[in-house]
Amino acid sequence: MTNLRCNEQIRLSPIRLIDEQGEQRGVVETAEALRMAREVGLDLVEVSPNERPPVCKIMDYGKHKYLLSKKQKHKHHEQKMKEVRIRPKTDPHDRQIKLQHAREFLTRGDKVQFTMIFKGRERFHQEIGQESFNEIAAGLADVGKVERDAKMLGRKMTMIMIPLKVPTPGKPKAAKSADGKSDSKPKASKSTKKRAEDGAPMESAAPDHLAPAASSPSTTPAGS
Structure with missing residues (x-):
């Protein structure tokens, strides 16, 4: 909805009009709707061009575009929650790969939830999960910090880390x-x-x- 037709760009007539208060004004001629918009110092914007008759609204089109772009920009920076799953007996090499993924998520600005799933008698050795999460937090301390400590929920132990913003040191x-x-x-x-x-x-x-000046030794002419 960033490139909508407005004012004289609207060619079809009549239109279904919504006024600046959001009230339905029924079907009116485009010229009449444009006159009403100008009386209140606003624009006539075609918000639903595929409808018949098309739906137009009286609004501040410049403000509408600004708010829309601001909302879109905020959406691009929206923080996401990523999950990294590990097992109590995960191979060390596989765990390093998972930690590398977690590092990338934190560096990108996302939260990371670490989930350890216990099966069978593994539930009686929750200290393994606690030790593993402590090691993970220490290994990622340069890019993140623990927001929620390790917590057991049923057969799962979870821990959440959030990005850590490190200020750039200035030159003295x-x-x-x-x-x-x-x-x-x-x-x-x-x-x-x-x-x-x-x-x-x-x-x-x-x-x-x-x-x-340095004194030079006197010289005697030859034959004297």
């Missing part, structure tokens, strides 16, 4: 002074610290153009 920021500049200072070298501790005077490097 350098402290700033009052003028907005970084408060970090250049660190002194180890040799500079050592000289300061020994009480030796600090030396400053002279620029290259002020450094004294």
Whole structure:
């Protein structure tokens, strides 16, 4: 119902009209229904085009489309309940596969109900199920948390886990002074610290153009 004909797009006449209050107004000419819609500042929308005569309603079509799209968006993010079934004697390899499926469900944002079915004398060893569920919860602690602890219902033990939202750690920021500049200072070298501790005077490097030129040995002309 997102692309309905409205106002002048409605070609058939007469129509069956529903007013802005939801009241049935019977069969009226399309031009008359359009005039009534304009009087109240709304639109005439063809809501059931396959009916004869077609059913039209006076409404705010823009608001109608907005609410419909919002509802559809919410539906896409609707959380689902997934079930993972295991047995007290499930093979370790098969259990890992089932846990991987549970991890995918939790990462996707769905709840997961773990169900362990006991048969025969297995019912007298419920501690096996409790230990298994504790291991499952610990193994999936990075993506989910237990919403409902393990509970025995008849021959079944169930536990429900929900997704865990982990905040993304931010990068630490350098402290700033009052003028907005970084408060970090250049660190002194180890040799500079050592000289300061020994009480030796600090030396400053002279620029290259002020450094004294190295004296060269005097040369005596040959034959003197």
